[in-house]
Amino acid sequence: MRKWKSALALGAVVLALLVSFTGESEARIMLTDSIYLEGFARYTLGVHTGSHNPYNELYGQDENHDYNLARAMLQGELTYKPSQNFKAFAKLRFTHDHTQHIDGALLDYNAQPLDVPSSDWTMMKMSNDEARAEVWELYTDLQLGDLWLRLGKQQISWGEMIGVRITDQVNALDTSWHLTMEPEEYENIRIPNWMLRGVYQFGAIECLNLRDSYLEAFVNPGDITPNQGPVPGNPYNQQGPFPAFFNIDDKDHRGDTEYGFRTGGMLNEFYFTLIYMKVFSDSYKLQTVGFTPDPVNGRPFFAAEGDPTLYSALIDARYKKVDVFGFTCNYEIPPPFGTVATLEASWTPDAAWGKAGASLPEIEEQGEFVYSLALNRPTTILPRMIMGSPIPLTAITLQFVQYIREGENRDILGPGNSIMEHTQELVVFNIKQDLLYRALTVGFQTIIDLDDAYQLKPSITYRHSDDWYVDLVGVFFSGAETQAGRLGYLDYADEIYARFTYQF
């Protein structure tokens, strides 16, 4: 305990001192000719506007709460770049979550659950229930001719879509503290892993009429981290308690290997990528493997066969290793349409699901095909000049997503044991407008589940000088489709949050 407190305090003090010594004329802090520091201090306050969290109610939270999130973060990004061919980068984070202290209605909970035993140094973090000090990213870049390597704790994001992860399946997510509600989408919550990533640039291959062609590969030698969701008591908690007779063994795959390949290039004016990866599912599925006598919490499973003993079910929480085949392609429909059309698809032939109708949890393998088509067009909506300030184009994105699952309709279970339809469709609409020399940005995103559920996300960002900016964001869920994993079921997480950021 003392160890993490010392690290947290030391890190915060060092960063604060460095910031305070920065001259106004310098845009960033040059520690030496080739080492510089940037970063930000941020405070986020999320005001709850939704209904009482039904899952926390099962854990004993009696009344609705007022605050979803109260969190301070100091982030430093340290870069060492002695040449164009080499770079070392570290992103350090110090966070303190004190939501429980400002809202008496909340239960005690662990606000920093993403952790590993202290003997495992690879996650490079120390935390208690409220505070955490961590090295979020740490990697080196090396350019060797046409080969570019990145080695270290990093995020790899493949694919091109907004709001959905179709081929972006290399890293898991830490949704434990703010779900996926951050304006940066996944940047702050995609959990970096120790990996080696390499890109070899072939360039032009004339016989194939290809330009910008490359082969990219990654290997994760064992830093396997599954998704981390909010824990019971957290205002965003999405799960009630398991039955007492479930004896669950978490079969994580730390130490195992993941890898993947991607190749792509420009074929005429089409840019495409082909993807294959062998990775572990980021979410577990439960598989009953046996029974054990349990006179306290057990059930008489075999009473009908003459055995009145009470048993607990022995259940594995498994993260299945899956093959993912992906494809992306984009093309610009030339002006005057000036619209970029993007297609992204993935096929996972051995995706893991829960088996619908089973008396005890069982895993069912069924293939899943996901594709999305997006249209993106900067458009003139507002007058070109308002209040003496030129108005830039409005960025508009319209995206359609469809999930198609093998097998019969409603024969598998998804997140929270929700019944999965054979197909599921989403429409994403995103609009963003900069104003006043980008001092102000107004945005609106909606994700519509065509089975009648939706998320609305209006946002305003105000930037003052080089240093300060404030985000004001509303996130609202609603609709008749309220099964777990669908947007309508999250209405208890509705909120309006403000982020105050000082960047340096």
Place this chain on the structure above:
Amino acid sequence: MNVRIKGRRNNAAALICSSLVITISLFVALSGAAYCQEASAYPDLAARMKGEVATIEELTGGKAKIGDTIDKNNMDLVKEYLSPGMIECLNQGMVIRLGVNPKPTELVPSFFIAATEKNSTGVKMADEYGTIYMADGSKWKGGVPYPEPKDGLEAATNIKHGMVVDDLEQHGRLFYISKDGSVEKEYVNNTYLMRLNARMVVDPTPAVRGYEKELRRKIMGFEHPIEMAGVGQLSIRHYDEVATPDTGFSYVPAFKRTIRQSATTWQENVGGSDYLWCDSEGIADPFDYWKFKLLGKKYMLLPALKQEASIFHESFDKTGKLNEAVKFTVGRKFPEMNFAIVPTWVVEITPRIEHVYSKKILYVAAYPYWQIYFQAGLTECYDPAGELWKCIVESGSDIKVIDGEPYTIPWGPCVHDLQSGHTTLALLRSIVQQGLTVDRHCTLKTLVQFGR
């Protein structure tokens, strides 16, 4: 008698004629305006190559002298040689010094002069959009295609195809400057620019194999502030830009991935500044967006191609610090620079498409008063209502000698919004002829490397 009378009459006529000649001569001598309006006063290519260009002292009959400072109080002395945008800048507080340009041989590399002489005689314009080929149908081989342009399209085509260098790396700062001259924000960015055709010095020449259909690639990534750090953009201009419109990609750190981007974003501003992507070089967006008209050729005061001191402090790349020897007026809004008389082609361009500008006036320096790029020393942009909106001043230059050849390297554009009083000062310290390659410096992977 008759003879005498006749003689007297002749003497009288001679006296009258002489008086007229003297009067006209005095008038011409005292009026630079009349001088510059005469076609014969505008130096042809041969004269320009010898540096036989009038100075401001000659043009004003000595009223304005080299070294004089010009501001709104005395600008009438040189008003004839100032564009409307410059006049408004002076009214808003700009101060300039009168200077002279070095000789052309000290401005432009000899290989470029040789290429211009050799190639410009065989150039063929293929369309109305500045697509040019050699007489044998091959692609342009380098130099300035039209040293004596006959129309606006040819003058603008010189910008499109007349870049002196094969590649360019820039370490840049965008200073957002308020009406009162204070620096509101400062963004840091890096740029790589490569020609894929008409390469003259840096291998591979004359084109990059496999990329012959492309004219140039430009990639820019922000480094600071952290909210913008990693945002990058790659744009590809094709040789025949009508047959194959521009291709664009961007990298968004929040998504940690590259995404395709519409080419219509040429009219988007760079990081919220006054500077639009299409403002670079006066005309950076596709030529098929515009119609071209040559308004005339005349002497103009343009930023001198060699300043008394570089604006860049030696630590500029890392700290953004400016050389204190360069003074500013109205806070950081107007760097005090030398302006010199330059023979100039004045080109009006009007959009064929819906555009944020109703027209632009490009003041294109006549070759060989030729920077490595940004050859439109001044650009004036008019708003949709037809009112003068911005004056883009391609600030000063540094002359650097590389392998014995001089390169005139501009500091970057100052974009003055004359209506709001806001300014964006884009200072870009350039490194040229580095041997950049497409696969290492100008591809999607580079965007990821720029990114976070």
